[in-house]
Amino acid sequence: MGNVLQSVGRHAPTILTFAALAGLFWWGHHSGWRLAKPTVEPAHAASDAWCPEHHVPEQACMLCKKSLSKELAAKEPARHRTAGEQVRFAQIASAQVLAKAGIRVEPAIITSVAPRLRVAGETMYPPKSVARLGSRSDGIVRQVLVQVGAVVPAESLVAVVETAEVGRAKSTLMQTVTALDLARTQARRARVTVAAGIRTPADLEEIESRLRSAEVAAFDAEQALRNLGLGINASSLSGLDAASLAVRLRHLGLPEGYDDGGSANLLPVRAPLAGTVTEIRAVVGEAVEANAPLVVVADVSTLWVSLPVPAGRATQVAVGQAVAFAPAAGVAADGTVVAIAQAADPQTRLVTVWATVANAEQRLRVGIFGTATITTGAAMTAALVPAGAVQFDGDQAYVFVRRTETVFRCLPVRVLAREDGRLAVDRLADGDVIAVAGTAALFAVAFSERMGAGCCE
Numbered sequence: 001m002g003n004v005l006q007s008v009g010r011h012a013p014t015i016l017t018f019a020a021l022a023g024l025f026w027w028g029h030h031s032g033w034r035l036a037k038p039t040v041e042p043a044h045a046a047s048d049a050w051c052p053e054h055h056v057p058e059q060a061c062m063l064c065k066k067s068l069s070k071e072l073a074a075k076e077p078a079r080h081r082t083a084g085e086q087v088r089f090a091q092i093a094s095a096q097v098l099a100k101a102g103i104r105v106e107p108a109i110i111t112s113v114a115p116r117l118r119v120a121g122e123t124m125y126p127p128k129s130v131a132r133l134g135s136r137s138d139g140i141v142r143q144v145l146v147q148v149g150a151v152v153p154a155e156s157l158v159a160v161v162e163t164a165e166v167g168r169a170k171s172t173l174m175q176t177v178t179a180l181d182l183a184r185t186q187a188r189r190a191r192v193t194v195a196a197g198i199r200t201p202a203d204l205e206e207i208e209s210r211l212r213s214a215e216v217a218a219f220d221a222e223q224a225l226r227n228l229g230l231g232i233n234a235s236s237l238s239g240l241d242a243a244s245l246a247v248r249l250r251h252l253g254l255p256e257g258y259d260d261g262g263s264a265n266l267l268p269v270r271a272p273l274a275g276t277v278t279e280i281r282a283v284v285g286e287a288v289e290a291n292a293p294l295v296v297v298a299d300v301s302t303l304w305v306s307l308p309v310p311a312g313r314a315t316q317v318a319v320g321q322a323v324a325f326a327p328a329a330g331v332a333a334d335g336t337v338v339a340i341a342q343a344a345d346p347q348t349r350l351v352t353v354w355a356t357v358a359n360a361e362q363r364l365r366v367g368i369f370g371t372a373t374i375t376t377g378a379a380m381t382a383a384l385v386p387a388g389a390v391q392f393d394g395d396q397a398y399v400f401v402r403r404t405e406t407v408f409r410c411l412p413v414r415v416l417a418r419e420d421g422r423l424a425v426d427r428l429a430d431g432d433v434i435a436v437a438g439t440a441a442l443f444a445v446a447f448s449e450r451m452g453a454g455c456c457e
């Protein structure tokens with residue numbers, strides 16, 4: 001929680017403290033501390049003496065009469081006593097001065113608080129659940145077989161592109177398969193004739209070499225089709241005549257009975273994963289470049305939210321923590337932290353945290369902005385106090401618990417969480433009455449020894 005405290009700033013409270021103290025003393029001098037004395041504090045009516053140093057009735061001055069301070073410290077409840085902790089009080093001259101200094105009190109509200117971090121976020125596709133499908137080659141969109149919102153199984157045909165490269169690759173494969181068949185026949189014959197002494201071994205060597213070249217050519221042609229997404233095994237075509245080869249290759253990759261309109265240049269575009277069609281950019285008849293996305297298919301039952309977290313607070317975030325995402329408009333969704341970036345962005349000093357959010361009913365869309373609340377720790381019992389109730393001395397936070405009408409315990413507390421201008425602090429319990437405003441003045445009084453002998457007539 002250290003960095004939560006730091007974020008409050010080390011300098012502002014000190015300045016405020018001095019300002020408030022100066023204000024309190026100024027008010028005291030100009031209105032006359034003594035005016036309040038006899039009526040408001042009957043306990044001090046017996047003596048008109050006024051501690052000139054601490055601006056409280058001399059009889060009751062806890063700073064001059066250490067026994068008073070010790071007496072009160074001894075009455076502190078056990079939960080407000082820690083071994084080695086200096087017990088500080090802030091004593092105010094009178095109830096009137098209290099009111100003039102703007103000090104207000106309220107009972108502490110004890111509640112269950114979980115430390116939370118609130119950051120802006122944007123929905124995105126889960127990285128492994130989205131496929132942007134394009135043609136492997138430049139061409140013309142011939143058909144789009146799906147609509148946005150359609151749920152498609154894996155390997156389903158979503159579009160067909162007509163591309164001359166497919167025709168060329170099929171033609172090359174046909175030629176090389178035919179040439180390979182011929183080279184194999186020639187090699188078979190040559191082996192027999194060489195064995196019979198009709199041809200020379202040199203002839204055979206040349207024929208075997210041609211066979212190897214034909215094998216390589218057929219392999220290359222097969223790979224060229226595979227690179228277009230059309231898998232075929234050249235050896236399965238061996239022995240087929242030209243007409244049969246043409247029939248086998250013409251519908252390559254297309255469903256049985258697909259009406260090709262007489263074209264052998266058709267390239268199927270298939271979804272590699274099951275999901276919902278979330279985007280269609282393909283327009284029938286339009287020219288497309290290789291690999292330009294034509295259709296986006298994604299499994300959107302779960303979305304990701306990217307959450308840039310200030311580097312200083314990213315240390316509180318861990319994989320598995322609960323996240324509630326509230327889109328700027330729409331239905332909130334729950335999720336979990338799944339990944340945290342290794343490094344902060346060098347410019348923004350933000351560390352990206354990713355969370356999954358459930359989207360079974362597909363109410364969330366990708367690219368939606370919203371607010372995410374990350375629960376960074378277990379729920380604990382704490383007092384939820386207004387920010388004005390807490391004063392900071394560096395990293396140490398203090399609240400002021402009322403002990404008598406004019407004496408407050410300056411209690412060191414830990415800030416456990418911070419939310420909507422309120423702070424969750426420890427050590428308070430039901431029944432504690434704390435100052436919620438004017439605490440800068442109380443802080444200044446509690447630490448008045450730091451101010452030195454700054455007050456003089």
Ligand SMILES: [Zn+2]
Pocket residue numbers: 051052053054055061062063064065
């Ligand atoms: Zn005194």
